[in-house]
Amino acid sequence: MSIIDQLYKLIDETEFSERVKDRVKELSIKSKLNQGSGVEESKCLTLEEWKELGQLIKADMVLDTIEVECYKACLAEVDKAIAGLKE
Amino acid sequence: MSNPEREQFNPEPTGEQYEKKEKAPKVIDIYGKYEKIFQDIEKKKQEAMEWRNKGNEIEREKKEQEVTKLRNLIHLAKKSRQEEGREQFGYSASEKVIKEKIGEILNLQNKGNKLWEAIPDVFSDASNFDELYKIINDVGGQVHSSGERISPEETIKKIKGCRGEFFHKMDEGLKEEVLRFFTRSGGLKDKVRELIEQEIMKKTVDSAEISETGKGTEGAEETKDVDSTIPEVKQEQKIDERAFAEIQDEQGKREKGIRKIAEENRIKIAKSLNRFLSRWVDPLIFAPKETALLGLEGVKKVAIEGVKDLAVLGVTVGVVVEEPVRQAYGYLQKRGAEKEISQLPEKTQKELEKIEKKLGEIKVKILFKEKASKAESNQYIKQKLEREIEKLRGQETEMEDGKKSLTGPERLEAITNEASKRYLAGLGKIHKKGKMMQLMNKIGGFLGERA
Secondary structure, rough: HHHHHHHHHHHHHHOOHHHHHHHHHHHHHHHHOOOOOOHHHHHHHHHHHHHHHHHHHHHHHHHHHHHHHHHHHHHHHHHHHHHHHOO | OOOOOHHOOOOOHHHHHHHHHHHHHHHHHHHHHHHHHHHHHHHHHHHHHHHHHOOOOHHHHHHHHHHHHHHHHHHHHHHHHHHHHHHOOOOOOOOHHHHHHHHHHHHHHHHHHHHHHOOOOOOOOOOOHHHHHHHHHOOOOEOOOOOOOHHHHHHHHHHHHHOOOHHHHOOHHHHHHHHHOOOOOOHHHHHHHHHHHHHHHHHHHHHHHHHHOOOHHHHHHHOOHHHHHOOHHHHHHHHHHHHHHHHHHHHHHHHHHHHHHHHHHHOOOOOOHHHHHHHHHHHHEEEEEOOEEEEHHHHHHHHHOOOHHHHOOEEEOOOOOOHHHHHHHHHHHHHOOOOHHHOOOOHHHHHHHHHHHOOOOOOOOOOOOOOHHHHHHHHHHHHHHHHHHHHOOOOOOEEOOOOOEEOHHHHHHHHHHHHHHHHHHHHHHHHHHHHHHHHHHHHHHHHHHHH
């Protein structure tokens, strides 16, 4: 299994967004085509592509953080409401 | 430790000599360094001698010459030290000589390292990673056939990278590709591979033993995680897990407390919940045409589908973590969103600039611009609205004035539970993705080396 295929498998298991999955899939296809043209398997992914993928995953994490912060803020509101009731 | 030779040539000075002695600590410093190098050379010499005893006949003569040179240099160095002593306080005059000698010795020390690396199976004594790291530090890293020297720190860092979960899942060809970073000389590459395989084997056996003895899933999970054997990762994980457990505990208390209070304060809750929902849900209803501020659902949509598919125009959330904010903004720029940003009102643009300049502020605005038409956006908002109102209708509470509120304590509890569940799930996702990023960074490092 190539590095990109393995990465795809791992990403699939870790609830990444469709955007990340799509890009990895795209790179996976590209890598297979390259292999078909005789390019070495280990060179299926360039450093630039790897960095881009890293950026996408980071962006995913940013969005997760926003989601978490939002729920945190929501829970803080609940706490405030509860504190108000106790007064 | 006292040095009789030095003491012999250093009687207590007076007058001008005393002033000159002020410079003496520098000389002593150099002596200290010098002596350490001297000890290192002795050690290398010993190792070279050992190698000579083991080594092959063809190289022997050549190595012996190097050892003789080494011995001569040590002799010269000793002599220089004695001469330095005789001059008593002639620091300036002898400084040059000492530096030259140190330079020569250092050069020789490097040669000594190479010499040691040439010894077959220098790494073969290591029976675990700690021992291997020690040998790498002693040897001074690794030297590739191209002559490129790689520091012990870098070499150890790469080995740690290979101990990660991601590496273990690679097939043989890729493992070989990654292991190309390690030189074959001294048997380093083979030793790294051997220790990694041992580690995997040990983890598998341990994990099988744990499942047999029924020690519980938590323990088994921890043992399976090979990455956790790396000290810093283990430490980080411990902190994360502790923080996570604390949050879980806090959430548990919150949910429990709400249930009790909810029953006792039905109307009060309906009131405060109305206020609460007006902040989180009503913005969906009364959103201005183009700058709809989203509540939970909108943020969730941002999180799930990302900027690309966002069917609404703006999000306002309190963001505490500064790095993600910078990344989010950087990400927007990378996606070519500058043009869209430039079309935003001037006030909004200034806000975005503030994000860039003053990171980490609580309550920053992040505006995501999307490609959906106004009609599509309104349609989306309308649908969201209808669903939200539908949910609220079933949970009315009669207020003091006889009017019915759209919400009740059950709704508060449901919202809290849902938010709490999603909050924890979100933290879990970030934790997992963080680990994934760590692994990617390690592999990225290898790809960088290859490039």
